[in-house]
Amino acid sequence: MSDIIHLLPDSVANQIAAGEVIQRPASVIKELVENAIDADARNIHVLVTDAGKTSIQVIDDGKGMSETDARLSFERHATSKIREAADLFALRTMGFRGEALASIAAVAQVELKTRPESEELGTKLVIAGSTVESQEAVSCSKGSNFSVKNLFFNVPARRKFLKANSTELSNILAEFERIALVHPEVAFSLYSNDSELFNLPVSPLRQRIMAIFGKKLNQQLLNIDVNTTMVKVSGYVAKPETARKKGSHQYFFVNGRYMRHPYFHKAVMEAYEQLIPAGEQISYFIYFEVDPANIDVNIHPTKTEIKFENEQAIWQILSASVKESLGKFSAIPSIDFDTEDMPDIPAFEQKTTSEPPKVHYNSDYNPFKVSAGGSAGGGSYSRSKVEWEDLYGGLTKASKMNNPMPEPEMEWEDSAVSEGTPVMEEKVEMVTSMASPTLYASEPVIEKGNQHLQFKGRFILTSVKSGLMLIDQHRAHIRVLFDRYMIQIQQKQGVSQGVLFPEILQLPASEATVLQSIMEDLSAVGFDLSNLGGGSYAINGIPSGIEGLNPVELLRNMLHTAMEKGNDVKEEIQNILALTLARAAAIVYGQVLGNEEMVSLVDNLFACPSPNYTPDGKTVLTTIREEDIERLFK
Secondary structure (H helix, E strand, O other), X not given: OOOOOOOOOHHHHHHHHHHHHOOOHHHHHHHHHHHHHHOOOOEEEEEEEHHHOOEXXXXXXXXXXXXXXXXXXXXXXXXXXXXXXXXXXXXXXXXXXXXXHXXXXXXXXXXXXXXXXXXXXXXXXXXXXXEEEXXXXXXXXXXXXXXXXXXOOOOHHHHHOOOOHHHHHHHHHHHHHHHHHHOOOOEEEEEEOOEEXXXXXXXXXXXXXXXXXXXXXXXXXXXXXXXXXXXXXXXXXXXXXXOEOOOOOEEEEEOOEEEOOHHHHHHHHHHOOOXXXXXXXXXXXXXXXXXXHHEEOOOOOOOOOOEEOXXXXXXXXXXHHHHHHHHHOOOXXXXXXXXXXXXXXXXXXXXXXXXXXXXXXXXXXXXXXXXXXXXXXOOOOOOOOOOHHHHHHHHHHHHHHOOOOOOHHHHHHHHHHHHOOHXXXXXXXXXXXXXXXXXXXXXXXXXXXXXXXXXXXXEEXXXXXXXXXXXXXXXXXXXXXXXXXXXXXXXXXXXXXXXXXXEEEEOOHHHHHHHHHOHXXXXXXXXXXXXXXXXXXXXXXXXXXXXXXXXXXXXXXXXXXXXXXXXXOHHHHHXXXXXXXXXXXXXXXXXXXXXXXXXXXXXXXXXXXXXXXXXXXXXXXXXXXXXXXXXOOO
């Protein structure tokens, strides 16, 4: 039997590794910028074209590489960060596995120009698909200049699954922000299609956060600074009143590395328990400094998941530090005692004696004695004459009211038969229809002239030939509004209502790019926005029918929903906008509706193509059959 196991060629092995490390253009930028930081760069410039699909360029002023190092850096598992296994537990650099450059070169066309400060000439290296095409000496500035073109040019399947440019650019900005937040000592700039998105000079951490997310955040942040023998926790948390359901900025960093940690997230949210509404989130920027020997960063290919040795102890320290910050800056409501209106309490003196209180009464009072004026009691006290017959007369009226009345159904039935009114004919028709009940399928038959009933401000009860129908008024209105907004978006017939005082929407760069991609759909539904530059937009008009809602928060929710879904198909983006708008504008639970309003809502609901369910699949209505109702009375 011949041998069947063999070693993979380096080009295939590199492509397999690229599948883990390089998932999209944002992954390339992450690896190259982290390498630049490890090379002690103080100025890093990132330039992308077509959201990184066409080209990515990262320029730094770090140490640079010699000719041999430049060639060796593209070999798999070639690194300057570690030399033995023990170094894995003392990592203080961003990259260490030596897979980044080899993975990038396996799926793209890479050009590198690099020069260390000690040499006059640098090295230019051109690699495509793990194959070195040329290497020569060139004149270049100190540091490294990586140019990555045509990502996934030799893996068509991977390139086909890349998202739209707006989505990929949003991912690039998210990775860029994570790195910039943890390295305020480094100056960064980011250009997309020759348009500047970020220009971040060296600054303190708080100013770096404001430069990325806007100056408004400065008034919302509370400082955290706790230092223990196990961990040092620093950073900022937001005030409770800034909580919102979507769009909160939540970042954890450990030893200068971004991480996701749901367990620590619960510790932060527990500190805000009973301070913010359920389901809402808070922004935080929290930095951990721990001994590298107590963490393991090598459990995930992208190094975003980190294992801690003392997670429970750090959880308690983190929760206590957040609570301390909230209490120190009076973010927790406290009881205020008004000392100005407090009465003066005299000091106790043992020599003084207190006299017992005296009771004053009329010794001549007699309730059975009638005075000359006709009043009872005599003396100085008098009472008016009580009419006892009138008091007992009220009891007689109450007894009559408590007598059982004849059953209204029998009384109505007799009068209907005797007079032969149309009401009786309608009832006979209803009874005959129940003899062969039609179960509700898609179009229930609502009885003509029927009065709707609202139950607990949430459900609308109406009679149908098959029984009793219950309609959720909030979900029904969502269904109606969603279809209406979809028609307006598709036909561009949205009616815009101008606002007297335009509001300003301030967005970070990652959200501003998404807004640009859906601006046409927002205009179609009725939003009138003007770009003021720097991520600021003026809201000049809103869709008609949503007056009273906060347009800034509504637009933020739309943006964050679109970013979470990650949809690229235009119709799906339109669905997100219409559904978000419908949820915000729909009548709420507890709103009292008149009969005409309920009739209009029910008629509009059954005019929809799919009245049974909301656009997100929730039940709008249900029917209780007549047989089931009759069974309850047996």
